Amino acid sequence: MALSKTYEDLLVGDEASISRLLTPDDLYVFAHASGNLNPVHMPSEDGAEWDEKTPVPSMLLGSMFSAVLGNILPGPGTLYHSQDLNFLGRARVGDTVTVSLTVIEKNGDNKVSFRTRILRGEEMLVDGVAIVHPPRVGREIGHAILPALTIARHRHVARLLDACENLPPTPTAIVAPEDESSLRGPVEAAKANLIRPLLIGDAARIHAVAAEHGIDLGGIEIEDLASHDAAAARAVEMVHQGRAKAVMKGLLHTDELLRHVVKSQGGLRTGRRISHVFVMDVPYLDDLVLVTDAAINIAPTIEDKVDITQNAIDLAIALGIVQPKVGVLSAVETVNLKIQSSMDAAILAKMADRGQISGGLVDGPLAMDNAISLSAAKTKGLVSLVAGRADVLVVPNLEAGNILAKDLTFAAQAEGAGIVLGAKVPVLLTSRADDAAARLFSCVTAVLYEAWLRTGTSVVPPARN
Incomplete structure (x- = not known):
């Protein structure tokens, strides 16, 4: 007073x-x-x-x-x-x-x-x-009660972009870049020396979009295929030919692209299940947070979640998080036999303890609040190296993950990158609603992950343990 x-x-x-x-x-x-x-x-x-x-x-x-x-x-x-x-x-x-x-x-x-x-x-x-x-x-x-201010700046995007400075541009097959954001994103990424875009789609439409929005396509290769299905198949073929080291979704449905990525003959499958990760730069969080899976696996089994978790850990390491802390989410932070996600979380945590999931610290079940808030974790008496500090959030199912990622994007002003893991090369699975900045962030993420796949070493300075 x-x-x-x-x-x-x-x-x-x-x-x-x-x-x-x-x-x-x-x-x-x-x-x-x-x-x-x-x-x-x-x-x-x-x-x-x-x-x-x-x-x-x-x-x-x-x-x-x-x-x-x-x-x-x-x-x-x-x-x-x-x-x-x-x-x-x-x-x-x-x-x-x-x-x-x-x-x-x-x-x-x-x-x-x-x-x-x-x-x-x-x-x-x-x-x-x-x-x-x-x-x-x-x-x-007394002390005045003022509305809280959140400065919506995305410092982690800038940090990751800096880490790409000495990497060669990644040859990237862009499938159907036939609207402004899906064309401008890769063109801006090319200007930043992140990727070397190979545009696959309806050449007339691509040129028309570029002319309408003032996008310079000088020096960029375009392969003319009017059908989205044919364009997706061609992108996968370019990977097998060694011409492309990444694939990026443009103005087509996710299913149209992934049908060719996951097919058993001629696709891009590896021994691990394919999964999706949103890499989120949230203004009020000290570090990146990865949300998985919010786009591919609708109702993953515990076997699926093992690969989903391992894929996300690998990506986090590629992005400079030395020992990722993985919070497996549920509605509660104690094991409840009637809540399957809490059972799955406990199993995943124990599998990580036994070395069946490697490279990170895995704990669960955790509720969303005590996964990212230390004060919430302390209030609930959780003793954990992960609670309140999670770098990776493994969600119960696609619906929960999609809601969480979009809530962070539109309510918390996060910048998000979308990437598919578990394939032979990174697949940039951006939303049709994503702007050019989000597509650029996805390119940054893919370039860093591709470099890690190729060398086994992250070029990103560690942010925190």
């Missing part, structure tokens, strides 16, 4: 201060609130994060005096009359600054002058004088 001081209460020499760590999120919020989009204070065009050289807007620093004046001294009820500021140095992202006020004069007419300073250690960054009207009556307030 804070009790404000009136004009009569204030004495020359009274002082107050706060300390503040300057973060990238502060710059985003200030840009939105002020409308200041000066690129000096924004991330680079290639999506890189801010670093210690990024200057903080000077008026962001100036605004911090308001927090001390309004909350501490004089406190609630204070109104600004004027403020002069001298900016003597530049604050940077990552700095901790001290914002301080000292009463220097009582001016009469209910006005008080404060010296206002911001320091980084001993270095003065801002100096000035504020004149304010203190409250005429002391007021006491």
Whole structure:
């Protein structure tokens, strides 16, 4: 609780201060609130994060005096009359600054002058004088309840994109790229040197879409096949010929593509069951989270879930997660004989303990809250290396996974990549509703996974254990 001081209460020499760590999120919020989009204070065009050289807007620093004046001294009820500021140095992202006020004069007419300073250690960054009207009556307030803010930036996408920098572009067969997003995504990925697209589909439609939306197809190979079925078959054939190291879905139904991927003769099957993973960059989570299976296996058996889990662990390792933590989801976090998903989760966890699933830590059953929230896990008394820290979420069935992935995308503002695993090459199974950014993220994921398949080593610096 804070009790404000009136004009009569204030004495020359009274002082107050706060300390503040300057973060990238502060710059985003200030840009939105002020409308200041000066690129000096924004991330680079290639999506890189801010670093210690990024200057903080000077008026962001100036605004911090308001927090001390309004909350501490004089406190609630204070109104600004004027403020002069001298900016003597530049604050940077990552700095901790001290914002301080000292009463220097009582001016009469209910006005008080404060010296206002911001320091980084001993270095003065801002100096000035504020004149304010203190409250005429002391007021006491508690902590204000403000709406929470989530900064929807996708820092993990940028981190993975950086990891692809020294990799050669992956030859990728794009099946039926016949609308703007399914064509623009691979073209943008080619510009980023992620893939070398081989466009397979109705050439006239592809050219028409490119012309309508200003997409440059210069230097990109196009194979003219009017039928989606024929285009899907040709993409699989290109893999067998060694011309393609990945396949990407365009404007066709998933079944039309996967029919050729999974066929027993001439398909792309391996000894492991094919499954789908959504790689999600969720703004409020510290790391990537992988959701599986949300697109292929409708009601997986426990045998299916073994391969689904192993596929996801392999992908997580390829994306730089050294020992993925796998939470097997159910509606509850205890084994219930009437809930099959809880039984499956317990079996998978024990199979991982016995080495039948390798490369990650597997625990379950876990409910969604205690899989990703440490506070929820602690509240429910769970003792687990996975609970609250899960990198991979294995869902009970396709319906649950699809709902979860789309909830993260549309309600939590996640950026998602879709990829099919367990085939001879990665298959980028993007949704027809995905925009070009999501397709680019899928390309990044596929390139990193293909490199891991080829070399057995991840090129992504570890994010966390």
